[in-house]
Amino acid sequence: MTVPTVVGTQLAGRTDLPLLLCGPSLGTSVSALWSDAAQLLADDFHVVGWDLPGHGASPTTDEPFTMAELAAAVLGLGDKTLAERGEPAGTFAYAGDSLGGAVGLQLLLDAPGRVGSAVLISTGAKIGEAEGWTERAELVRSSGTPVMVAGSSQRWFAPGFIEREPAVAARLLHSLQDADRFGYARACEALAGFDARARLHEITTPVLAVTGEHDGVATPTMAGAIATGVQAGRAVVLPDVAHLAPAEAPADVAALVRGHARTALTLHDVRAAGTKVRREVLGDAHVDRAEAGTSAFTRDFQELITEYAWGSIWTRPGLDRRSRSLITLTALVARGHHEELAMHLRAAKTNGLTDDEIKELLLQTAIYCGVPDANTAFRIAQQVLDATPTEEDGR
Template sequence: MTLELRGTGFAVRDASRPLLVLGPSLGTSAAALWADVVPLLAAEADLLGWDLPGHGASPAPAGPSTTVEEIADAVLGLIDDAQAERGDPGAPVWYAGDSAGGAVGLQLLLDAPDRFAGAALISTGARIGTPEGWEERAALVEQAGTPTQVIGSTERWFAPGFVEREPQVVTRLLASLQTADRHGYAAVCRALAAFDVRTRLGEIATPLVAVAGSDDRPTPVSSLAAIAAGARRARLRVLEGVAHLPPAEDPEAVAAILRELLAGRLGASDPERAAAGFAVRREVLGDAHVDRAIGATSATTAEFQDLITRYAWGEIWTRPGIDRRMRSAVTLTALVAGGHWAELEMHLRAALRNGLSPAEIREILLQTAIYCSVPSANHAFGIADRVLGEDGEAAR
């Protein structure tokens, strides 16, 4: 049976303006979540919100479960209707979604990439939570209703101090949670339990910005960093002092990001440079190292990770002037000269991956004894002895 969703045309006029589609988080309606962003953008874009099954204006699903794919397909139907009204059927639109709405956004970019000019994926993930956690929550809500989620959602949704500062916003969002249909809420939980597109992020070529809240627990900064790392043309933005619902917690910052998205000012070169940088970084350092770095990304380190990916790896290591063997030789020398021993260990392994032999690495380190100092070379040889000895073949 086809899933029925309903939309909220905040400002839908004609094809002279870009169409931005706004997706909600689980337990909220588009109207409740995006209420403070809409007035900031209504003068420059047509805005179309949509509601999850059993939330806001959307009826509950006919059965006990649905899928993110089914929700995404229903959202495309709403977009088709809005574009027929605007007079631009099939033209690319923009998308922004929070949490479950962001997961639907990922699915849309995978299923219908030609329909989207750009996207902002907010407080979400290629996988969110665990299947067991979602199934357990679905069973509880189905039996006892959405009011059971008020305390937990308040803790998950808002950064410390927000409840006291903005009680009206909190009341608006919690009201949307308490009035959500329990069967619809449970069905979305089951959809998220089955949702996992981590291995497909590399298929996404649409320009996107992954927006994280520094205090978000359900989808921490590392979750958005993984999207930015995996998609081909993506940037990561971190909002300080914000948790799981940035459109409600910091509408001005979200509106500013969306203006940049609509105007193309996120920069085509930066996402492309980041994509190239991640590719080279993986080839040189290995998937395991890069995956650990992404997984450890925090609000403190996110911008730095983005910087080194775009410029160190995307700008310098991708240059054609010298090959990677030479770049590794130069890098090893510079790290010995600077006494950057942790980085030296990492780049010794990278040098092997780039084709330098153990004998060549020894010669490079001998050269540093003359030009960097014998004590520095002595320390470097100790590290190299350990690294080269990890692989019997490399040590011979």
């Protein structure tokens, strides 16, 4: 495995803030592309950018590398940065444009537990065709990166942007002209071999796919494919933007990165709390069986239960778990959900209800839910309670 060298650049923020790694587009330096957006994120994140080999601060290479190897180098930079912050093996937020977004997808596949949220901008699970990237690599290797300036000025920016923001456009085009031809060519070859379309469903990290309405390289359709392909995705199309949104619309990008990271953190916390309560109430064996039986078809429903039933309701402080068990049992008797009733009878015992208290609850349901419903509930309860170990039997 050939791991290229990527160099990190501190773009904004303090080291006591959450870490955000930012990735560049092919032909740009991370400073040229992300500096304006990074300043707008300085109160929320410790923003660190990385440069492609032969671009910006990173040394060049003429050794081939794959997208997975490039992602491994970025993860190494993240590990080094986190260790310096006193957070070894911690998590970080990620945002990347174009090739930097493709690296983000690869990170989510190869190191899913390390990335807390990902904003993937103007990218796709496959970008262009391998033949086109190979031809571009040969052209730049023989003629240098200045040969790409004219075409990139048309692809990178929405109509009128160069006239409105000549300094920003010049900064980015100069970074392209200054990029090393061998590093650029090897990055093209990495893109030629990249295709994550068949694996998008494996990605569990919350993903925001962003693109510009004028982006002809990574179209809104490609962003939509990412958003629908991953397990928790959303797509946003920015008006009057083409391929380099962090520079074209830094305020919009900063707001999207900030909002998505906060949403992902909240969702992660809710899901973690729900998983904890679910295991405490239903038992590890039950949850392990449920998770083992989860398929691609049922995964979203299982996550819905964990997040909303266990993470949002059972964690609320207004009622203790005994009370919640009493309410749940009553509702299940009333609705005739017998399989769920057996499960929650066992959970009620875990939550401290005695056999006599369960009997009293079922008697109450006979009056208010109906004798036939209570009759069935008593039969199920007898089976469950007979099979439930007691403190007296020492089991």
